Amino acid sequence: MSDQFNFKVDIERGFESPQKFIPSKYFYDAAGDRIFQQIMELPEYYLTRSEAEIFEKKGGSIVDALPFKEAFEVVELGAGDGSKTKTLLQEMLRREMDFVYRPMDISRDVLGQLKAHMLEDLPTLSIDVLAGDYFHILPSLKVDPHPKLFLFLGSNIGNFQPAEAEAFIQMIANSMNSGDLLLVGMDLQKNPALIEQAYNDKAGVTADFNLNLLKRMNRELGANFNLDAFEFYSHYDPVRGFVNSYLVSLEKQIVYFSAMDKSFLFRKNELIHTELSRKFSGEQIDRLAFRTGFYVRKEFKDEKEYFVDSLWEKV
Numbered sequence: 522m523s524d525q526f527n528f529k530v531d532i533e534r535g536f537e538s539p540q541k542f543i544p545s546k547y548f549y550d551a552a553g554d555r556i557f558q559q560i561m562e563l564p565e566y567y568l569t570r571s572e573a574e575i576f577e578k579k580g581g582s583i584v585d586a587l588p589f590k591e592a593f594e595v596v597e598l599g600a601g602d603g604s605k606t607k608t609l610l611q612e613m614l615r616r617e618m619d620f621v622y623r624p625m626d627i628s629r630d631v632l633g634q635l636k637a638h639m640l641e642d643l644p645t646l647s648i649d650v651l652a653g654d655y656f657h658i659l660p661s662l663k664v665d666p667h668p669k670l671f672l673f674l675g676s677n678i679g680n681f682q683p684a685e686a687e688a689f690i691q692m693i694a695n696s697m698n699s700g701d702l703l704l705v706g707m708d709l710q711k712n713p714a715l716i717e718q719a720y721n722d723k724a725g726v727t728a729d730f731n732l733n734l735l736k737r738m739n740r741e742l743g744a745n746f747n748l749d750a751f752e753f754y755s756h757y758d759p760v761r762g763f764v765n766s767y768l769v770s771l772e773k774q775i776v777y778f779s780a781m782d783k784s785f786l787f788r789k790n791e792l793i794h795t796e797l798s799r800k801f802s803g804e805q806i807d808r809l810a811f812r813t814g815f816y817v818r819k820e821f822k823d824e825k826e827y828f829v830d831s832l833w834e835k836v
């Protein structure tokens with residue numbers, strides 16, 4: 522099935538649901554990737570800097586916590602540009618550890634770039650990319666005899682609904698052997714005002730990130746969204762730890778999609794849900810680990826305790 526076909530089907534399903542939604546994975550076309558890079562540099566968006574600080578200051582302690590005595594593999598899900606991981610891999614190379622780095626992504630292009638980029642800075646790194654979707658690749662890893670450290674960083678787990686997050690971690694767990702490790706990056710609950718600002722930046726970059734979804738539908742699905750007739754809105758609920766992001770229809774409007782020869786009505790002030798960005802409490806992290814068959818071996822936080830990289834061991 523082509524990506525384009527999935528996009529069309531997912532948008533139809535999202536716009537036919539009582540609460541309209543767009544799955545957040547569609548943020549990341551080429552323009553969306555570029556805007557996300559800008560988000561990570563925003564003064565308000567502390568997540569990336571907090572996690573980078575953890576790897577810079579505690580990378581050595583993370584590597585100390587690895588119990589592997591023989592050759593092992595580092596399997597990364599959703600590696601992105603690998604900048605955070607690089608610090609960790611560098612430390613492992615410095616200690617002359619015997620390992621292979623296996624970043625996983627659906628796109629061969631992304632992996633090709635990542636590999637070139639990594640080898641430029643870490644020429645002695647042994648890297649073997651895994652191209653394809655998680656559902657196909659993960660099960661094949663279980664039969665490989667090497668102990669493994671899985672990485673799922675950047676608070677990507679926060680973009681799943683709670684039940685989906687559990688199912689996703691369960692799927693990773695099913696592909697692991699007892700004693701394998703999973704390092705999960707999660708954004709922590711904190712002063713709600715700070716979280717609100719991170720998703721409501723003054724320069725409006727997060728708003729552009731969301732509006733880019735409309736541009737993408739115009740371009741790829743032949744839609745005729747008027748970008749001025751929608752506005753970005755996000756809201757943090759500190760009790761649940763949920764940032765929900767939306768596009769608000771500023772007027773009653775009908776949008777036509779030539780890809781499916783269909784129109785959708787948007788009422789005035791109707792919301793399109795675009796993203797959930799979850800913030801976790803320590804208790805929620807312990808529960809998620811426990812319910813998916815792990816125990817929390819060690820936690821690594823930045824100085825302000827905004828973010829955690831939590832190291833879980835498969836029971």
Ligand code: AVI
Pocket residue numbers: 560568675676677679680720727730796797798799
């Ligand atoms: C990729 N993900 C963890 C980001 C987040 O914080 O939920 C995506 C993002 N959305 C708005 N700003 C950043």
